[in-house]
Each structure stands twice: as C-alpha cells, then as structure tokens.
C-alpha cells in the first residue's frame with residue numbers, strides 16, 4: 094500500500110511538538126514513547142501498520158481545539174481515532190502524524206425523551222448509547238456488529254450500518270447534529286436537536302467523511318421507542334442463488350422486515366461452532382426479523398414465509414422464545430470473530446441493487462475458483478450490503494496480494510452491476526485506489542474541493558479516501 098513520504102521536518106520537531114502539546118493537555122494524555130505508540134499502529138485492517146509520531150487523548154472539545162491548533166501551526170498531520178475497529182484502514186497513522194483518540198470523550202451530555210434525542214461525547218461506544226436509555230424503553234437503532242467496542246465518532250465518520258438498518262436506516266438517518274473541531278481549532282456546530290437545518294446539508298457531508306474534514310467531539314442522536322416485540326425466522330436453502338432470489342422477492346413484495354441477514358455454508362458452520370445458535374446445516378441461511386405486536390408479527394411473517402416456501406427451503410423455523418432469538422443473533426453478530434478463529438481473512442464491503450444478489454453471488458463463487466481462494470459470505474442482504482470474506486494465509490508469500498486482487502475484482506463487479514465500493518465500512522486506504530473505478534475525475538475533483546474548504550492544508554487523516562495520484566495536486570497546493 095503506497096503512502097505519502099513522511100515529512101522529515103515534522104519528525105525532527107517531535108520534541109518541540111510534545112512540549113507545546115503538554116501546555117494544553119495533561120501529561121497522561123500524551124503518548125510519545127515508541128514502545129507505547131505502537132498500540133496505535135493499526136486498526137482492524139491489521140495487514141497495514143505504522144506507529145504514529147505520538148498519540149493524544151483529549152478529554153474535552155476545548156482540549157481537542159487547543160491540540161489541533163498546535164498541530165495546524167506546526168504542519169503536523171492528525172489522524173482522528175475512535176476505537177480503532179475500522180476494517181478499511183481508516184485510522185491507520187503515518188510516521189509523521191499524531192493520532193487524536195477520543196476514548197476519554199465518553200460522557201452522556203443530555204437525554205430528552207420528549208423530543209427523542211440523546212447528546213453524547215463521541216468517544217462513547219455505540220452499545221452504551223442504548224445502554225443509557227434502555228431502562229426507560231428507548232434504544233439507538235444503528236447496530237454495527239462491532240457495537241460493543243466501536244465509538245459513535247467512528248460510526249459517524251464511516252456512516253456505519255448494521256443488521257437492523259434495513260428498517261431504521263444507517264447512522265446518517267439517526268444523526269441530528271454534531272460539534273466538530275476544524276483542523277485550525279475552530280469549533281463548529283452543525284445540525285442540532287431539531288428536524289432539518291436551514292442552508293446546505295452539512296450534516297450529510299460530515300457523516301461519512303472519514304475524518305477528512307474535522308474532529309467530531311459531540312453528537313445529537315435520534316433515539317426510538319423499543320418495539321413491543323420482535324421475532325426472527327431462520328430460512329435454509331440449498332444454494333446461495335436461491336437464497337439471494339428469496340431476498341429479492343421479499344423486498345419486491347413491499348413488506349419491511351427489520352433485518353434480512355445472509356450467511357453461506359462456510360459462515361454458518363463457523364458461527365454454529367462458535368455460538369451454538371441452532372443454525373441448520375445448509376448451503377445458505379437467511380435470518381429475517383420482524384417487529385411489532387404479536388398480531389403484527391404473525392401477519393408479516395405469514396407473507397414472508399409464504400414467499401420463502403416458493404423457493405423450497407430446506408428449513409423454515411420461527412424463533413419460539415427470547416432466549417432462542419438472542420442465540421440466533423449472537424451467532425450472526427459473532428460471524429467476523431468466528432471466521433477469524435479458523436482463518437486469516439479480508440472483509441469486503443460492496444453494495445449492490447438487491448435484484449442483482451443471485452448473479453453477484455454466482456460470480457463471486459466463480460471468481461473464488463479462478464483465484465484459488467475461498468470466499469465466505471455474510472451480509473445485510475435486505476440492503477444489498479455484501480461482506481464477502483476472502484480467506485487467505487497471511488504467512489504464505491503472495492497470498493495477501495492474491496487476496497487483494499480478488500477483492501478488487503469483486504468490488505469492481507459491485508460497481509458494474511450498479512452498486513458501490515462501500516456500504517458501511519468506508520473507503521480508508523483499503524478501497525482508496527478503486528475510487529477511480531466508481532468516480533469520473535470530475536466527480537473526485539468536487540469531493541476534493543470540499544476537503545480544500547474544511548482542511549486547506551490537507552493535514553487531516555492523510556492518504557485516505559482519495560487515490561494519491563488524484564489528490565497530488567491538492568496536496569502540493571496545500572504545502
């Protein structure tokens with residue numbers, strides 16, 4: 094993976110930088126010993142590593158602003174970091190950069206049930222947002238499988254999704270406002286605890302901007318009433334394509350399950366061994382969940398199961414208890430961890446129109462054979478958000494490169510059928526060089542012009558999102 098040449102002048106001024114940072118941050122919020130900065134050398138895309146120059150852990154918006162102002166004045170690149178669970182290398186440092194971690198910004202600032210919002214500092218983990226309101230019958234809907242660990246900061250930066258986003262939408266559909274600090278230390282308020290803001294939709298721009306435009310320190314999030322009840326149904330099929338066709342037919346019928354999740358045989362077996370979820374042994378499994386009162390659930394499931402029967406399922410089973418439902422979801426949510434126990438893998442994140450699922454699943458099977466690498470599939474099928482996991486051996490020379498080449502072909506296939514390079518994991522460094530397959534040079538130029546406005550020196554989160562060749566002119570102009 095090509096990265097820009099680190100700036101030797103920045104590295105040479107490390108001692109000066111640390112001294113200036115220590116004027117605005119407590120000593121224990123600055124990590125500069127190389128033995129300790131290694132803790133920040135990568136995120137969940139562990140194939141790429143580089144320890145940063147230093148890491149800082151501010152505890153307030155003011156501390157973030159003061160630290161950014163110093164880095165800005167000294168021309169030091171800054172990589173914002175939440176919990177470091179990005180699968181796209183979004184929080185990968187460079188040798189001359191400072192990691193700005195928001196882990197200490199983890200307070201709940203305001204809870205308003207009448208107007209259904211919660212305001213939090215963005216280092217708070219996703220699951221603990223629901224944790225703060227669930228006793229009062231509310232929840233925060235976006236539910237990435239990493240929700241126990243990942244922070245709201247990273248969720249906003251990647252516009253993260255999850256299994257239940259089919260009905261409730263992804264982060265942007267549940268985000269009302271942010272406090273964001275620009276690279277020069279300016280503190281900005283965007284959106285808020287009201288429906289829609291006047292002027293440009295800057296919130297839509299910030300959400301999914303991958304730490305390129307500013308450091309988000311606080312967020313106002315929509316919270317929802319917990320549904321009366323929910324029930325998943327397991328559907329087993331004897332081929333991926335048939336399961337894909339069933340998903341497409343459910344969506345076409347106009348019923349809206351809260352989730353439709355897909356797993357193929359490799360994943361089913363790994364998850365079953367890991368979580369003992371009671372999954373059938375079949376080629377492809379769908380978990381379809383609906384919500385509402387018992388009567389509403391029965392009515393929706395009747396329609397959905399009737400559609401499934403037309404595809405000759407080898408298993409069609411409704412959950413009969415809360416414990417069984419919890420196990421079914423534990424299996425699915427453990428999928429990445431369970432696969433990691435049996436193999437090295439790279440997790441892709443392409444999105445396709447749902448009607449293309451059968452074709453794309455068939456092509457992925459063929460491509461897997463052509464490249465000689467197994468591919469396991471587990472994904473949010475209702476949204477067409479695919480996560481092919483390419484299995485490889487990190488210790489075998491050439492395997493990573495073969496895996497990356499296959500990954501690139503699969504993502505290009507997603508674009509070819511009318512989809513896009515990323516549904517929820519972001520571009521990071523992983524898909525950076527494929528952006529030219531999705532966008533014309535003019536389209537990329539507009540996106541980079543936006544970065545010019547927010548971060549004219551191009552110091553925030555270097556080398557992510559835009560291919561280095563495409564961004565070179567902007568980076569040189571910024572120097």
Ligand SMILES: Cc1cc2nc3c(=O)[nH]c(=O)nc-3n(C[C@H](O)[C@H](O)[C@H](O)COP(=O)(O)OP(=O)(O)OC[C@H]3O[C@@H](n4cnc5c(N)ncnc54)[C@H](O)[C@@H]3O)c2cc1C
Nearest residue numbers: 175176177178179183238244247248250253254304309517
């Ligand atoms: C096992 C596993 C399962 C996963 N499942 C899902 C899933 O179901 N759905 C999904 O969407 N993702 C999933 N992910 C990916 C990942 O968890 C998400 O992308 C998550 O939102 C990253 O959050 P984080 O706090 O760890 O961010 P980090 O990894 O720390 O950073 C991610 C990006 O956010 C930027 N950033 C961090 N903090 C800030 C800030 N304060 N201001 C501005 N930018 C910032 C970083 O620079 C980086 O570009 C999974 C990952 C793992 C390891």
